[in-house]
Amino acid sequence: MLILAIETSCDETAMAVLxxxxxxxxxxxxxLAETVSSQIPIHRPFGGVVPNLxxxxxxxxxxxxLEKIYSSMCDRKYFSKIDLIAVTVGPGxxxxxxxxxxxxxxxxxxxxxxxxGANHLEGHIYSNWLPDIHKIEFPAxxxxxxxxxxxxxxxxxxxxxxxxxxxxxxxxxxxxxxxAKMLGLPYPGGPEVERLANQFAKRSILSxxxxxxxxxxxxxxxxxxxxxxxxxxxxxxxxxxxxxYLRDQKFNLNKAKKLMKLKILVCASFQKAAIDVLVKKTMRxxxxxxxxxxxxxxxxxxxxxxxxxxRAGSRKLKAGFFxxxxxxxxxxxxxxAVAAYLxxxxxxxxxxxxxxx
Ligand code: KG4
Ligand code: ZN
Numbered sequence: 001m002l003i004l005a006i007e008t009s010c011d012e013t014a015m016a017v018l019x020x021x022x023x024x025x026x027x028x029x030x031x032l033a034e035t036v037s038s039q040i041p042i043h044r045p046f047g048g049v050v051p052n053l054x055x056x057x058x059x060x061x062x063x064x065x066l067e068k069i070y071s072s073m074c075d076r077k078y079f080s081k082i083d084l085i086a087v088t089v090g091p092g093x094x095x096x097x098x099x100x101x102x103x104x105x106x107x108x109x110x111x112x113x114x115x116x117g118a119n120h121l122e123g124h125i126y127s128n129w130l131p132d133i134h135k136i137e138f139p140a141x142x143x144x145x146x147x148x149x150x151x152x153x154x155x156x157x158x159x160x161x162x163x164x165x166x167x168x169x170x171x172x173x174x175x176x177x178x179x180a181k182m183l184g185l186p187y188p189g190g191p192e193v194e195r196l197a198n199q200f201a202k203r204s205i206l207s208x209x210x211x212x213x214x215x216x217x218x219x220x221x222x223x224x225x226x227x228x229x230x231x232x233x234x235x236x237x238x239x240x241x242x243x244x245y246l247r248d249q250k251f252n253l254n255k256a257k258k259l260m261k262l263k264i265l266v267c268a269s270f271q272k273a274a275i276d277v278l279v280k281k282t283m284r285x286x287x288x289x290x291x292x293x294x295x296x297x298x299x300x301x302x303x304x305x306x307x308x309x310x311r312a313g314s315r316k317l318k319a320g321f322f323x324x325x326x327x328x329x330x331x332x333x334x335x336x337a338v339a340a341y342l343x344x345x346x347x348x349x350x351x352x353x354x355x356x357x
Contacts, residue, residue, distance in 0.1 A: 009092025
């Protein structure tokens with residue numbers, strides 16, 4: 001089955017064509033074409049994504065991206081063989097979602113092929129099956145960490161899962177972005193915070209802090225809900241603790257350039273606090289449900305320190321650890337095609353900003 005996928009849920013206009021085969025028993029995916037047009041430079045001056053700007057850019061980018069896909073497919077005859085269009089219907093920014101949906105429906109009519117709705121979070125989950133990992137054993141614990149979500153799932157099979165817990169307030173990616181903003185770092189903040197946190201590791205005399213422990217050089221920020229016997233998360237308290245710390249230090253954004261050492265220390269300390277909570281809760285779920293695999297996905301899954309601690313924790317509990325390639329963790333359309341192929345759910349073709357599963 002050839003699937004053309006369209007993703008416009010946030011600030012990336014993405015399209016991909018995948019050949020999907022093997023069904024649920026042995027799914028295989030060949031990427032025939034893929035492209036992502038990022039709007040990050042457009043939203044950066046505003047310190048975050050502006051929904052109506054995103055909509056305007058998607059409208060502008062969609063025909064250009066389609067042309068790129070069309071011309072990058074080596075054998076153009078392939079294009080006319082596409083069976084299905086999959087488009088993200090949620091969760092995401094409604095004005096942005098509608099642009100993709102309207103474009104998909106118009107294209108579907110022109111090409112005379114059906115259009116199906118796909119779930120962005122399922123896209124993140126199923127990105128773990130790219131290109132074709134068959135080592136993932138069930139039950140699996142899946143941690144979705146993005147700019148909008150922090151969810152822990154128990155997966156009993158490729159199509160059966162239940163939510164164990166999610167964040168009660170900010171998503172972890174949102175907390176990374178907000179801390180970055182407090183420090184005068186550009187949007188998106190996650191990669192910037194990680195970059196500075198890495199510098200702490202290099203500068204610190206304790207360059208190799210003991211796994212699971214906190215280096216005495218770090219500021220001790222709270223780890224909200226870490227000892228609560230549930231799988232819920234909360235990151236707004238951690239973010240506020242960083243804010244109060246900076247206020248107590250009389251941190252001045254206008255002089256931020258001169259305060260590099262402080263920024264490095266705050267980034268490393270915040271990142272470690274956030275990771276400790278994510279790792280602790282994930283590992284507790286692995287133990288409780290005797291999981292054989294741990295899956296990490298979503299934009300924050302790009303964070304190498306998070307990967308490192310989850311990998312070490314999984315190894316200790318004899319569970320396999322899986323994380324997609326960087327380009328499949330941040331928003332893309334390849335994962336949307338995979339979700340449309342594997343998902344057990346049918347989604348209405350209308351923008352659903354708060355859609356979960
Ligand atoms: O999945 P994604 O691309 O978009 C959403 O669906 O939200 O995730 C974007 C989020 C942003 O908050 C960004 O700061 C965060 O992922 N992120 C990171 C890293 N790379 C991206 N957070 C921490 N460390 C990173 N290396
Ligand atoms: Zn995403």
